Amino acid sequence: MTDHARSRTVRHRLARLSIRARLMLVGLAGVAGALVIGGVLLYAVLTASLGRSLEGTARASAQQVALLVDSGRMPDPVPVSGSQVVQVIDAAGRVVTGSVTADRLTALVTPDELRRALAGLQVIVPGSRSGLSGRLQVVAVPAGPAARAYSVVAAAPTADVEQSTRTLRTLLLWIFPLLLAVLALIAWRVIGAALAPVEALRRGAARIDESSSESERLPVPPTSDEVSALATTLNAMLDRITVARRKQRAFVADAAHELRSPLASMRTQLEVAQRLGEGGDLPADLLGDVDRLTTLVDDLLLLARADDAATNRQSSAVDVAELLSEVEGRYRGARVPVRVAPGIVGRDMQTWARRGELVRALTNLVDNAVRHARTGVVLDAVAVGHQVEVMVSDDGHGIRAEDRERVFDRFTRLDEARDRDTGGSGLGLPITRALLRRNGGDVRLEDAAPGLRAVVRLLTEG
Incomplete structure (x- = not known):
């Protein structure tokens, strides 16, 4: 199926829905789009914010250790807070000192990862390199004199950040459908209340037919909106239709009544001519047509009177x-x-x-x-x-x-x-x-x- 055919099928299905359903679908589609965009932005901003916060904490620890190295003091072990991992690595890639959570023999990062970390790029390494579960976000800063340069590597576990993002993602996936369901229910009730005057007009129009009283009119809502204006316009149209129907009935009744006398006269003359034997078979042939015309006139007069709802019924x-x-x-x-x-x-x-x-x-x-x-x-x-x-x-x-x-x-x-x-x-x-x-x-x-x-x-x- 081509895109044009699919689009036409969708439009056809939408056209078969009620206005209430279409308005709700359009509104929910807009709200759902806004919620998805907002949720994606919230997730991205919060994830980036938590990542920057974690990186900032690790960088602050690395810079404090770098100050100690710059002052000629090389603490062993390196003091850290929480589960952070800190290593001081020399230019040859050997571990000089580190925190109690760090490996004293093997560097936490490879030479390539160290270069990227020193360049300010994001580096994530497995926690197993330091005997920890999960992953570690690595930050590196230079330290020491130019003649004997060191690199301070600080790593912070990403478990808390990942847990927070997972929790947020789960909440968004559960809350959004529930929120849409609540909004759908509210929208259905609100749109139904807004369209209630229109439904009242429809029911009123359905009641008005040929058997209804000519004075029956559509209910006009006590508002000053478009629905009230529509009801007033339709009632004015019904007034014009009533006047036209009355004129039509009056014309048919008057015409039928006026035709009765000449038809009765024609019938009498034809019967007289038939009895006198004048005109041959013509009077007999014409009498049949006169009878049909008389029946037609009587039917028209009866129909006009039957249409007149004001006539006393005497039931x-x-x-x-x-x-x-x-x-x-x-x-x-x-x-x-x-x-x-x-x-x-x-x-x-x-x-x-x-x-x-x-x-x-x-x-x-x-x-x-x-x-x-x-x-x-x-x-x-x-x-x-x-x-x-x-x-x-x-x-x-x-x-x-x-x-x-x-x-x-x-x-x-x-x-x-x-x-x-x-x-x-x-x-x-x-x-x-x-x-x-x-x-x-x-x-x-x-x-x-x-x-x-x-x-x-x-x-x-x-």
Whole structure:
């Protein structure tokens, strides 16, 4: 995988995370980078400081012994503090004197190491050369007259410094992850609190749909930040949408109402012409078109009224079993049998709605089912918690899953239903959903294998 592809994959995965998670990851990445850089710098500074301190201690001891050698006094043994090792070496590399911790026969450093130490370079030698464990940091200073030069070699154990650096490294490796975990928890809570108004806006927006009251608006946080400004702007947009919807409903209702009179007049004239035998077969042909136009106008007017949430609902208790029996009775002469599932009659299931609107909604669903069924349509109902689900099932060709929600859009007709004589106007299902939502319910379509099932959800309480 190329670098570009990997980068694109990472961006895609980040884009799938929530804003809260992305903000936390970005913040933690910055904090982790800062902690790593700070930890490395702290470790380097502390290690260098301890090394310089150890070197300074050894150099101070070497310089004190060099002063004694310069004054012609050659102490034997050489006084030292702690576990330091001091040797005085002549120009031939022989040990002249040393501390009680030093070897009196073999020099602690090789000639090359001695030259480097005299040049001020760092020299580390094994402690085993002096019978000690660990390592020794060596410092060398010149001493004595030029005619008889000596070198004072002082070495200090590095065990304490190494132990301190190991302890620091261990602490950093343990503390950093724990600190990041604590910071992640704090960041998650803080970012969640900061995004809480946004989540409240999201929940409020999810509640607002076609069945919501037109006066319902998003909650505006009591702050003066960007979220408050966003909520105010969205509420202003909802106000404009409400006004536009009211104008649209008024236009549709007015247009449908105004079309009723000329259509009724046209129907009357065509019926008169048909009875008088005028126009041949033309009046009969035109009457069918007038009937379809009248049905379309009535549907548009009903849809406009169903969209008006301000209309008095006049809800009442409706017995679901009786409702299904009434709908079944309307289709005794239908193309295919329409029957209520066994065991429904007499079952105590009630809903709270406008009975006439429920009958119209179920009639629309049964009309569609009868139009597409092969052998029959079944009406069924079941209580689910505080709701009642009414099911209208047919054994027809069904509807593809991707089209089951689209058919509730106005004037939507699928390819197999484009024929006007068999398909309808495309307003039946939108009217059904509008009427059900107006009564606190809803409708969905699902596979009945074979066929299609319309599931109507109704409330049991008003």
